[in-house]
Amino acid sequence: MALSVVDLYQKILPKTNCGDCGFSTCLAFASMVVSEKLPLRNCPHIEPEKLAAAENELQEQYKAGKWTKKDMAADALLWAKQRAASMAIADLPERIGGSLATLDGKEALELPYFQETILIQPDRILKKSGDPLNWWEQTFIFNHMAMGGRRMPTGTxxxxxxxxxxxxxxxxxxxxxxxxxxxxxxxxxxxxxxxxxxxxxxxxxxxxxxxxxxxxxxxxxxxxxxxxxxxxxxxxxxxxxxxxxxxxxxxxxxxxxxxxxxxxxxxxxxxxxxx
Ligand code: SF4
Structure with missing residues (x-):
């Protein structure tokens, strides 16, 4: 089974962001391993058995040409969406601000984003003008939804x-x-x-x-x-x-x-x- 960036990050890497591999986060390192074939063993903190099994899988998927950069963007977005899916839209104004609205007959969150307004539903985010947001912006906003604590800014x-x-x-x-x-x-x-x-x-x-x-x-x-x-x-x-x-x-x-x-x-x- 091919290893995605998220698989590597979630199942193989220690998630400590220690920087010993030369990257500032485990996620950044994982994306370089999957897309640029950087040796997984550049992370010195993986148990030898886990490392060997993952290296074998990576070699197979490199040969098969799996996980291009486009796949990775889709992968990160899918993960962020999955994390955000447990948040009910109706709860979001209290957590991350904005107000409830309707889009195509379904509940949506209307949220200010820089100088624009975006509309969020569990499976999509778009600008109020109807224009799409790019992959990374969607990933970023779904991550915000997934984490969205209730606290207001304190001014510190x-x-x-x-x-x-x-x-x-x-x-x-x-x-x-x-x-x-x-x-x-x-x-x-x-x-x-x-x-x-x-x-x-x-x-x-x-x-x-x-x-x-x-x-x-x-x-x-x-x-x-x-x-x-x-x-x-x-x-x-x-x-x-x-x-x-x-x-x-x-x-x-x-x-x-x-x-x-x-x-x-x-x-x-x-x-x-x-x-
Ligand atoms: S060395 Fe390993 S644990 Fe440290 S940041 Fe890199 S991938 Fe993460």
Missing amino acids: WKGLVELPNTVSKVKSMKAHVETPLIERFQGNPQALQQAGLAIGGEDQRDATPGADVAMLFNPLPRIPVMVTFWDEEPEEGYGAEAKLLFDETIVEHLDIESIMFLSERIKELLCDETD
């Missing part, structure tokens, strides 16, 4: 490193979110400010003394994200700094992969806005 902001079990992702956050923001907006924080306002951000500089940009986003009702930016001060010897801050409750609403997806999405929207 934390950097990624201060959230539990995220140390291994700090490097990715720097490489894929903070550094691109610095490279794009260094010397021109006004452009970041304008891009933020254009995609629905609220200026929070009054509450963040010294920051050149402090912008609050509400990509989803229970998930505020703050983007802060300090421009370079060459005379003082400081380089530019960009940071994303999350409400402390975010870990009740999103897994680490989804937090990373959301952060990269915000970075993309800010950079696209100034293209």
Whole structure:
């Protein structure tokens, strides 16, 4: 039987996100093993018997050409859907916000998503305009539904490193979110400010003394994200700094992969806005 990314993650890998394989999460490593044939034994924490059996199965599926990247996207979405399926739509407003609506005669959740509105049913998510969301956005939102804790944001902001079990992702956050923001907006924080306002951000500089940009986003009702930016001060010897801050409750609403997806999405929207 072929091993999918989710099979590997759920049944074979230790799920500790220790980073010893060179990847920040077990899920990221699993996807590289399945799609790029990275040796499974690069994870040194798998019991030898389990490792041998899984390697045999992987060799078979590599030969048969199973699990392409497209399959993997479908696999991650299916898993997220399965996890979310236990949530009754009627319970969702209390958990993740939004309101109940009807779509094609069936109950749906209407949820603000960035500057759009999306409609969610157990087996599909689409924009209110009727446009589809891409695979990864759907996966991200189904994951949010599956986790959706009840707590409202408390207003206590934390950097990624201060959230539990995220140390291994700090490097990715720097490489894929903070550094691109610095490279794009260094010397021109006004452009970041304008891009933020254009995609629905609220200026929070009054509450963040010294920051050149402090912008609050509400990509989803229970998930505020703050983007802060300090421009370079060459005379003082400081380089530019960009940071994303999350409400402390975010870990009740999103897994680490989804937090990373959301952060990269915000970075993309800010950079696209100034293209
Ligand atoms: S080495 Fe990689 S796959 Fe293995 S437990 Fe650590 S992060 Fe997970």
